[in-house]
Amino acid sequence: MRWIFVIARNSSFTYKGKAVDIRQVGRELGVRYVLEGSIRRAGNRVRITGQLIEAGTGRHVWADRFDGDLSDLFELQDRITESVVGAIEPSLRFAEIERSQTKPTSSLDAYDLYLRALPPLYTYSEAGFREAESxxxxxxxxxxxYSDALAxxxxxxxxxxxxxxxxxxxxxxxxxxxxxxRAIAADPSNAVALATGAWAYSVFAGDFDQALDLAxxxxxxxxxxxxxRSPAAWVYIYGGESQKGIEQLLVAQRLSPVDPRTSITRSALATAYxxxxEFEETVRLGRQVLSEAPSHNVTRRYLAAxxxxLDRIEDAREIIADLLKAQPSSSLSLSRTSKFRHQWMMDLYIxxxxxxGLPE
Known part of the structure; x- marks a missing residue:
């Protein structure tokens, strides 16, 4: 996680097996958060517990436990790493947002402004996006x-x-x-910038070769x-590799099941299906997305199609009516500006x- 500064293991291991004050650890290592855990073993089974603590206050930000089998230690290590990283990244992001919101506006720097933009961005609404953009x-x-802000x-x-x-x-x-x-140029090692660029180049430019490389x-x-995972999946979907996109999105959901942008992941899944x-799955997921985030006009289009x-024409026309209320400019001609790698995809969509019943 490139936006997190992590203390080397040799320094953190000096506290192993000792009763320590988390606040003291934070001061001595110069860190804002401490990840601690324990391992218990019973035969060939192992249970690993972990918790993320804000060093300055002692507040618990996240906690979970993981069970595994020692018969394949490397697979277990990979699974634990994936689970912990996937869980603590959004937890840390929320903790940092809370911290930035307590700062007076006179002392806001670029990082604080970026963090303050995330909650309105997560609302997936026109007003929220305007606030986030500002x-x-x-x-x-x-x-x-600032690569993250540009992305x-x-x-x-x-x-x-x-x-x-x-x-x-x-x-x-x-x-x-x-x-x-600009986000990629500012930091070519920023995975989020690369994935966002991949999404942008595929969805808005139709440059699938470059998009796939970035993803x-x-x-x-x-x-x-x-x-x-989520923006990379869109590249595969628009590139005609629906199954690969579905695989990426299912992993994304498993990594962060309560992420504030799960509606975007579900919308991508609906599109992939x-x-x-698999139109029934599109309908199921599409309705779920719109119940959570009614502003998803993209989802409305795929749900209606x-x-x-499925020959449920009356239901489809109800969704089109909702779409035209939310986005009066919607039309078949506007929809044809979508970028798909293959003509069969455009034919299926249009x-x-x-x-x-979407008008020409």
Whole structure:
């Protein structure tokens, strides 16, 4: 996790087996959070417990336990690492957001502005995205090479464009790719920036070769983050590899089942199942997404198309009516600007929308 400074194991091992005060550990190592744990063994079974503590206050941020079999120690190590990293990353992010919100506005730096932008970004609403965009632009003004803020700005601009909350669609496409390019240039080792760039280049530019390269690089650097797995999955979906996208998204859900952006992961899954022609799954997931985040106009389109392909025309037309209320500019001609690697994907998508009653 590139945004976290981690103390080397030799320093942390000096506290092994000792009764220590977490506050003292935090002061001596100069860290804000301490991850501690224990191992108990019974025969060939092992139970590992872990907890993440805010050193300054002693507050528990996260705790969990993991059971495993020592018959394959390396597999167990990999699984524990994946589980711990996947769990503590969003926990740390929430803790840091809380910390930034207690600071007076006069002392906000680029990092604090970035953190304050995340909650409105997570709302997946037009107003939330506008607020997030303002904070992210302020962060980038303070630090033009802030890769995380630039990646979040690309994400925000792209989703505003997809949902019809930017009047000039072409400009939205251009800005999304530009912010993504700047995020990658600022830090080519930032897995989230690489994954966001992969998403942007595939969805808004149709540059699938570059997008796949970026997605693969991001997954090699940080495979245990939903912020990497989820945007990388979109690349595979729009590139015509639905099953590969589904695999990535199921791992993402397992890594962070309560992540604030699970609606985006479910929306991606609904889309992946649509192109896999599993329309019932698209309907199930699509309705779930809209119950959690009613502003997901992208999900409305795939839900309507899936219902139409299932010959549930009345239901499909109800979704189209909702879509036109939320995004009056929606049309078949606008939908044809979507970037898919294969013509059969466009035919399936537009065919379903036309059958559902979306006007030309």
């Amino acid at each position: 904070l992210l632009k302020a962060a980038v003004e303070k630090d033009p090479s 979040a700005l690309a994400d925000c601009t792209g989703r505003r464009t997809l949902n019809g909350w930017i009047a000039d669609q072409k400009e939205g496409h251009r800005l999304t790719c530009e912010y993504a390019r 693969d690089r991001a997954l090699q650097i940080h495979p245990n983050s939903i912020q990497v 649509f192109f896999a022609r 899936a219902l139409a392909h 065919g379903g929308l036309a059958k559902a």
